[in-house]
Amino acid sequence: MTTRIKHLYLHVPFCNSICFYCDFCHRVYDEKLAYRWLDRLKSEIEDNCKDKYETIYIGGGTPSSLNEDQLERLLTMIDPYTGECLEYTVEINPESLSEDKICILKKHRVNRISMGVQSSDDQILRSLNRRHDFACAKEKIALLKRYGFENISVDLMYSLPGQDLDILNRTIDDILGLDVKHVSLYSLTIEENSVFGKKGIDHLDEDIEADMYELIDSRMNEAGYIHYEISNFCKEGYQSRHNMGYWDYDDFLGLSAGASGKIGNNRYSNTRSLERYLNEKDIRDEDLHLSRKEMMFENIMMSLRTIYGLDIEEFNRKYDSDLIREYPLGISNKYIEIRDGKMFCTKPEILNSILLDFMD
Ligand code: SF4
Structure with a gap:
């Protein structure tokens, strides 16, 4: 018996520049390469997408690094599968979001935006090699709201080099000032293959990190956000449906280089190599068949992350x-x-x- 897959994740493997903490699957954006990627993606979508999805999440990388024509093409490819979509999220970075791109998102019925803001401290943003300042993030959120996007999530990072509790406190003030519906929290981990990892940057002390987590937790609670998952806060009714699918251990289809998926007892990861993705038919790096015991454990592990149990x-x-x-x-x-x-x-x-x- 085949069950319907409710969730689709699609990975855009390009970014305008590489943040020093990141080791996700990404390439510095190159227009020609991005067109080749779109051609390859078209056949992957045709081979794999069969359902209308309840949630669609286009992440990366940085989907907004694509130019207007490419974004339009990408969303047009997804259009046939959006019929029953309750939540359609696209990740964006402030500096690469133009008014034209907002119109394209709107036209294709994207109804949720996840923006990488990370901090409101411009010096910290520079030290992470982010290409935007906080004013730019603020301006783009205001613009999105003017175009009718009310379901906006922002990413907030803590435990960053150079960050202390005072700086974090000011950042929380600024994040609350954005008046968004959802905030996702990321504690800096030093990944071996990131620029920070290669430079040997040290992680902040664990006690300071715990104090920062507590500070964020109490300030967000005071401001009326529900701490509904270990690292996620939302206003009532704005839980991420797509991520709830992961935490409920639902099946999901993952497309493109760097994506992973889970269908029944099969969990797979696509190659992180863009070259292999573009040139080979077999793009799977990992194709695991999970035992009943493994699935039960994973289900428990995911479900206990949320307040819904x-x-x-x-x-x-x-x-x-x-x-x-x-x-x-x-x-x-x-x-x-x-x-x-x-x-x-x-x-x-x-x-x-x-x-x-x-x-x-
Ligand atoms: S954090 Fe996001 S924008 Fe920065 S390099 Fe990683 S995927 Fe790209």
């Missing part, structure tokens, strides 16, 4: 299982709570250590 009856049905009996150690952890037929984690910021009790 894991529906025990649904879990038991899905895996022909009995969660309470199968995980006696896990459910006896002091930060695990069972209530109203659901299992919750009451301290998600230390979820990784709690999950050890759910491992064999």
